[in-house]
Amino acid sequence: MNHRIERNPTNGKIIPKRFTLEEIEEASANSYGLCLACGAEREACEPDARKYRCDACHHNTVYGAEEIALMGMMK
Template structure:
């Protein structure tokens, strides 16, 4: 799985979206500091907001 680009992370930040580090799906309704939200696609608690993605280096 490829990590999102910095442009995609900025777009997620603008749209209050998070990204699942397990399945790679984008999820709505996530603050930038979201941490371990439940993914609607894979049901795992692996959705992170844009700020966490950048801090953790999960960027392509």
């Protein structure tokens, strides 16, 4: 997976990644979270995890699979 962070050119804020239903289901089944900044996976995340630190990009943007679904971050 591409771990590139996209930013809004006007204000520099991170543009959150969106995930497919299949990616969210896989994350849920394997108990890992997904980074909204770079898309990386993080192991050992609770389904309701919020703002965990990403090992790939070092931002506090890892969320649990169910939390991502509830936030409507699906493609």
